[in-house]
Amino acid sequence: xxxxxxxxxxxxxxxxxxxxxxxxxxxxxxxxxxxxxxxxxxxxxxxxxxxxxxxxxxxxxxxxxxxxxxxxxxxxxxxxxxxxxxxxxxxxxxxxxxxxxxxxxxxxxxxxxxxxx
Amino acid sequence: xxxxxxxxxxxxxxxxxxxxxxxxxxxxxxxxxxxxxxxxxxxxxxxxxxxxxxxxxxxxxxxxxxxxxxxxxxxxxxxxxxxxxxxxxxxxxxxxxxxxxxxxxxxx
Numbered sequence: 126x127x128x129x130x131x132x133x134x135x136x137x138x139x140x141x142x143x144x145x146x147x148x149x150x151x152x153x154x155x156x157x158x159x160x161x162x163x164x165x166x167x168x169x170x171x172x173x174x175x176x177x178x179x180x181x182x183x184x185x186x187x188x189x190x191x192x193x194x195x196x197x198x199x200x201x202x203x204x205x206x207x208x209x210x211x212x213x214x215x216x217x218x219x220x221x222x223x224x225x226x227x228x229x230x231x232x233x234x235x236x237x238x239x240x241x242x
Numbered sequence: 243x244x245x246x247x248x249x250x251x252x253x254x255x256x257x258x259x260x261x262x263x264x265x266x267x268x269x270x271x272x273x274x275x276x277x278x279x280x281x282x283x284x285x286x287x288x289x290x291x292x293x294x295x296x297x298x299x300x301x302x303x304x305x306x307x308x309x310x311x312x313x314x315x316x317x318x319x320x321x322x323x324x325x326x327x328x329x330x331x332x333x334x335x336x337x338x339x340x341x342x343x344x345x346x347x348x349x350x
Contacts, residue, residue, distance in 0.1 A: 158337070165250075167329050167340030168286065181337065216285060230276055230331075231338060233285040 127151060129234035131217050137240045138207055145203045146237040150219030157200050158231060159192055160216040161185065168216055174200060175222065207241045214238050243268060248330050248341035256349050259320050263344045265313040265330030274333040275306055277315050279326045280343065286329055289315075320348045 130149040138144050150157045155176050160168035171190070172182045176197035186192075189207075194200040204211055215238075220231040248265045255261050267275075275292035290297065292304040292313055303316040313330055325348045330341040 160340075165342065167246075167342045170337050170339065173337060230288050230291070233287070235285050 129217055129219050129232055131215075131234035131237050133237060134235065135238045135240075137242060140209060140241055141206055143203060143205045144207060144239060145201055146215050146217075146239075147199060147201050148217030148219075148234060149199045150217070151232060153221065154219035154232075155197065155222050156220045156231075157194055158218040158220075159200070159202050160218065160233075162214045162216060162236070163212075171202075204239075207239075209241045212239055212241045244341075245269060245334065245339050246330055246332050246341040248344050250342055250344060252345040252347060254347045254349055255320055257320060257322060259348075260316065260318050261320055261346060262317075263315045263328055263330070263346075265315075265341055267311050267313070267330075267332045267339075269332070269334050270308075270311060272311075272332045272334050275313050276331040276333075276338070277302075277304055277313075278329040278331050278340070280329055281326050286340075289328070317346075320346075322348050322350060324348050 158173040159171040162168045170183050171186050172192050174194040177194050189205045192202045214236040216233050216236045218231040218233045245268050277289040278286040279289045280286040290299050292306045294306050296305045301318045305314045327343040327345050329343045332339050
C-alpha cells in the first residue's frame with residue numbers, strides 16, 4: 126500500500142498525558158499536512174511542511190502541540206498535557222509541491238482517533 | 243463568518259432523485275476548488291475538482307461561479323452508495339480550507 130499511513134489508528138489516554146502520532150506520506154510527495162476533525166465539522170488545518178521545513182501553523186496549534194518532520198519524510202504530531210477538548214481525529218495528508226497550484230489535490234491517511242478521558 | 247460555508251443538511255432523498263449542494267467561500271483570491279466525499283469515520287477522499295467552465299463526471303456535475311464566490315455539486319440518479327458527507331474545499335494560499343460538510347442519505 127503506497128498511500129498515506131498513520132499510526133496509531135486509535136489512542137485513548139488520560140487527561141494530562143502526552144501522545145504522539147506518526148504519519149508516513151506518499152513517498153514522492155514533499156508536502157505534508159496535519160488536520161484535526163471533530164464530530165460534525167470539516168477538517169481544520171493545523172500545520173504543513175515543505176520537505177523538513179514547517180511553513181505554516183494555524184492558531185489552533187497551541188503551544189501544547191508540536192509537529193516535526195526531521196528528514197523530510199515521516200512526520201510526528203505530539204500533544205502534551207492532553208485535555209478533553211483535544212479528542213478528535215487527527216488527519217495527515219500529503220501532496221506534491223505543485224499539486225494545489227495545478228488544480229490537483231492532497232491525499233489523506235485514514236486518521237488517528239484520539240480520545241482523552 | 244466562516245471561510246467556507248455549506249448547508250449541513252441532512253438531505254434525505256429517495257433513490258433516483260437529483261440532489262444539489264451549495265457552498266460559498268469568503269476569499270476572492272482562492273485559487274482552486276474541490277468536492278470531497280467522507281464516509282462515516284473514514285478519511286475524506288477527492289470526489290472531483292471544480293473548474294470555472296463547470297465539469298461533469300458521470301452522475302456528478304460541479305459548477306463554480308467566481309463572481310458570486312459560489313460552488314455547487316449536482317448528483318443525478320442518486321444511489322444508496324452516494325450516502326456520505328460531501329465537503330466543499332477551497333485552496334486558499336496553498337492550504338485547503340474545508341466546509342463543515344453536507345450530509346446526504348439516499349433512501350431505498
